[in-house]
Amino acid sequence: MNGFQDYNMMKKIFFARFFALSLTITCTAQQYSKAKIDSMLTTLVNMHDSIPGKVLMKGKTCYTYAEKIDYKEGMIKSALVIGESYLTMGQYDIALEFANKAEKNAVGIKNNELLSEAFRLKGQCYETLSFFDIAFEEFGKALKAAGKMEASNDRFRQEGYIFSDMADCLSQNKKNTDSVKAYYRRSAYAFSKMKDDRIKRRNLSLVNANIGACFIAGKQYDSAAIYIENAVRLAEITQCDKAQLQASFNMGNLELARDNMQEAIVQYNYALAIANKFQRNALMSTMHSNLSKIYDKLGDKEKADYHFQKLISENSIVKQSQKKGLEKPTKELVRNTTQKFQQYSQGALISTISFIVLAVLLLARVVRFYRRAEEERQEIDKQKDRLKSKEELLEKAKKIEPVCLENVIRLAQNNDDSFLFQFSVLHFDFYEKITASIPALNLEDQKVCAFLRLGFQIKEIALITNVTVRSVEARIYRIRKKINISFDEG
Template sequence: MQQDKGLPEISVITDKSALKYINEAQVLIDIAEYEKSLSLLKLISKQYKGDSKEVKARILGGLARNYLNIGLFKEAVKTWSKAVELCKGLENGEYLSAIFYNNIASAFLKLGESEKAIIYYKKSLSIYPFSSTYRGLSKLAIDTESDFDLSKSYLEAGAEFIRDNRNLNGYADALDSSYLFKFDQATILKGFAYHYFKMGDVETSIDKYQQALDISKRLKRISLSVEILKEMGYVYRTQGDLKNSNKYFAEYIHLNDSLSMAKMKSLSIPLRNFIVEENNSKEIDVDSNYSFVFGVSALVGTSFVLLFIVRHNSRQKKKIEISRKEKERLKQSLNESFDEVIDLARNNDPAFLGKFKQVYPSLYGKLSATEINLTDSEIALCAMIWLKFSTKEIAQFTFVQHKTVQIKKYRLRKKLSLPKGTDLYKWMASL
């Protein structure tokens, strides 16, 4: 069997070997190698011929973690829910379910559904205590109820769990107990940092954030580092410390750009053809029948274009029609990305340009590839114009005067060498 480019030769013969490679796929997620992780999970799914529900549940869990990290939040919830069903009756099924419930809560947080997030965090906590569960419940206690006592109690319980777990050799079976212990530390420290910031103790908050950042960088947990850098930049901004705010936001943008590229690459590979399904307790090898390969491509205009390529079966040579439900699901995912771009622009979020690059790679490529060498701020202005924000709106979102935006537009026209009288909005739409 031909292996995916960039991956080692693997041979999934036993449940043990399958679990070994699934763990490797999870490690790839930790370092933001989503494309490689998804490809490895595809290979495992194709080669595994056993009937272990644990193996199938862990494959689904790996897929769902990738979906969460690349922005397919609803797909992540659905996939983890399937994994939970497979865990019923397993020897360690409750522990796995606790992991999946915790992750489902994280996905609901991304979707802005706090009540559902609380429900699933508590489901997880009732089975097994994870550091991320304590942090999630702490943040929600502040954000939904302004209950700082409850927030602190969750964090202190989390810190105690970490200490006890290490003292009792709770990490003994892990491949790298020190790694897991440090990651748990960073997770709780980040929770404390947010707690103290909301309490108004900025000095303690920054100290906790810095400790968490140092650990996450040493562990090469890119996603966690990105979150911390963004929050630190915001904390400094609220204090009027623009020097440090710009410093952390700049590092955040640089790291987030690399993360966005990893997400975009992973969305371009065939995800549908290795989702594990249950059918009469047998693994369905999707590739032995049909492969659905989809790529998401954002083109200049007011709508997204969905491109589905259907590969012929080697025997029947018959095309398979992608269901209307599948089309609607993908369309919805794209619409959610568009809404996120709009929200980031309106909030003057430093992540706006990085997200715009991810959702509209074709347009960004045209703007950045010109010989004019547009700056990031000029490309951001172009992006807002392309999104049809008025001068008044751009001024409001970027906290500048109306006249300042008009001057920026005038300078942009000159830099682009546009003829006098050219409508900048129509010109941008024509790219």
């Protein structure tokens, strides 16, 4: 009897567990369905210009769901979203890792649109790391895959993106401005063939801003204004933050080139607010540098120093990201190249020699990158020292009498010992340039340079310093010889 009761109890437990397991599988299948993943990915695409960190977390969730049900297309799209977010945040090594995952899966399902996007993301990663030739090669692959896309509107959009990326790559690689402009115009032509919607206007705004930047580089400011004003108009229509950021930044550059300081400040501050929102540290660094120079010209020391400190901070963030992101892509390049040579080479000797040559080239690129980073660091250190020297001079000047042109001229006329110090406070940039670039000048030479800078005639200098006119002329001759200035120059 007891055995029968035990059997019934075990039967009930079995069916209860079976029902619970079935319910769990059903709920899981609903949670990780393709439709659910596609819906989440559509939302992420619409959040294209949102905060990278927010998009990144949702992208990782999509990738996890897609991987659980082996939904390859969902995995590819999620990997691209994650890679783009990491690229925006400056973590280029992780971005490249997800781009490679997307490429591998896209090849497997033979989806040309997603394969083109994967190649494009890889090109952007390599471009940011200054591997320009490899980046351009990846963009070429992306363009080839885009040409096989069936939907014409999607094909035009993708080609527009890729031509724009190619133009950016050439620009970063310091290539001819006309070549850069030509690729941007090909990009604009591709976008113009799309059906009219917000995406088309947004992309045309970005391309117009970049074409305007090319004209600024060529000092063709009227032509630049036409394109940048069009970019601003389209950005305002679409209300797209990325387009507004690029348009405002380039408008600031145009106003700065035209020497319209106040207008440049307005545009840069507007662009800075958007760049800060999306953590575009490299762009913020450039704008802080320009604002520091503008305020320095306008004589606003406090604001100039504020933006200079911000410049140092942003440069530090950018360099840390570049240094962190460089190691893995370099290893990845070596690994991929080794595999290619193993496949195509006919003998071990040829493969080894070829690998060594490529490794040397890669090493040269890495050395070039770090050398450039070191030069930038030294330049920032020089600027910091200059700022410190300027502050020390001004602090000393406060303890003496107020520094003004009349006082300096009066001290010069009296040949006062404190004249040179007061002059260095009033004309800091001139004095710093003389003492830094021409250390061979002695104290008397520096005084003569200061007298000339203040507009004194040779006879007046001779009278003040109690020497003959010929002695002053001889000293000026020696100074010019030291600094290699011809007698026809001022």
